[in-house]
Amino acid sequence: MKKIFARKYLGIPYAVFLLLFVVAPLIVLFYYAFTNSTGHFSAANLIGFFTDSNTIGTLFYSLMLALAVTVVCLVIAYPIAYVLAKSGFKAKAVVVMLFVMPMWINFTLRLTALKEILTAIEGNLAFHPFINSVIGMTYDFLPFMILPLYNAISKLDGNLLEAAKDLGAGDVQAFLKVTLPLSMPGIVSGVSMVFLPAMTNYVVLDMLYNSTYIMGSLIGSYFSAYDWHGGSMIALILLLIICVFTLISGSAEEDEGQKGVLL
Amino acid sequence: MKKAIGPVILALGLIFMYAPILILAVYSFTDSTTIGAIRGFSLANYITLFTTPELGEMIWGTLALALGSAIISTILGTAGAIGAFYSKKRTGQVIGVVNQIPVVNADVVTGFSLCILLVVVLGISKETFVPLIIGHVVLSVPFVYLSVIPKLKQMDQSLYEAALDLGASPAVALRRIIIPQISGGIVSGFAMAITLSLDDYFIATYTKPATFDTISTYVVNATRGSHTEIKTALWALSTAIFVIVICVVIGMNIYRNKKDDREGGLV
Structure with a gap:
């Protein structure tokens, strides 16, 4: 009897930790979002968010930016992942490593490098804030898109492609009907690793002198103003978006170790 | 063509x-x-980098935080994974789902919510470093858990039973049978925890003491300022980190190839 207990009990500290520092903060967040500074129930933050044209504009701008970044990342990452997965050259492992390695260099330092280059090219970054932000985020998030795509395309059964061709499909048709649908899990998990950070990572915008707010910057500004209630409501709305996103991609994300495979 | x-x-x-x-x-x-x-x-940038106390403190602080939070995360996450794996199916599932929350959540939300709970509600001062360390553990511990769980699933379950039958206590069997078999997952979880902590900006911003800076928060503040000496010293830092990462990657590859050769030789 005793032996079974010994292993099971090892999980208790972690369960307590999760309860205290993962579940409890979300409950507190919920409480703060729906109360005002006097501690009374209030839906003012919620109504305020959806009736203020500034915050709605921020939500819209974040979604547009995230969409643009995701599409650009996907368009750049897919061919790279495809070539990597299909090629049989000897140094493949090294090249894959080269594409993953930037993830291990501090992102603010990488952005500093990008910023200096963009400044040298454009002269003044302030002229193209949206495009610069898309470039910055693509630069930052690209490895996170390449890796899941590479994993998904590598796993693809080559026999299926041959079968498609034997049955008369052309290259394009075989790609559209076989390769693309089968790499869907990789696409979904890559998209979910890029889209959400693109809505919230306001440091990229700050560093590239884009002064427009995204959802993350709203939390930042409420934080600076010690407005916990307003910030909590933004955080809650973000959580809601994340939930919807996770549910949509949930079925394709069965591969729970996706991010855990990064190393 | x-x-x-x-x-x-x-x-x-x-x-x-x-x-x-x-x-x-x-x-x-x-x-x-x-x-x-x-x-x-x-070489002025490198001289500034290595002789400015402010930069040195920031780099060592970042490293100490990464190492400390990674050690805590590794112990907590490994124990948690073993515990969850051998608990009732239902319990394991619940832990697995809650474990996913910080993974899918935006770092801004994680950092902000921890700040409210720990600093605003519980009144723990940020100057104690407690919120910052807890924040970085929350950030990285799920990934330790996620890298250990697959190793537990692959493991030969009968070895543990055999050890017990041969008279080992559960603690000894755990240390000598289970831990060695999942060590690959523990090591990659630890490495992941280090890199996540080093790369973090948001959790640190919302939970760190006012006068303490990590590389990320320092760089972001420096780009807002107009201190060119510091700005170009950060170029040197970026280069140094790039070289270190390359060395680590090459070292890891050599180690892996050697290990493969050895294992290949045995078969």
């Missing part, structure tokens, strides 16, 4: 990812303060 296009795509991708870092590396050895005109060779 068709053969040439693959390498071209890869080359373009690599140029996009590495050109900025490499160009900055070149300029870090000059006395220029902007990219464009190279003026003269200079």
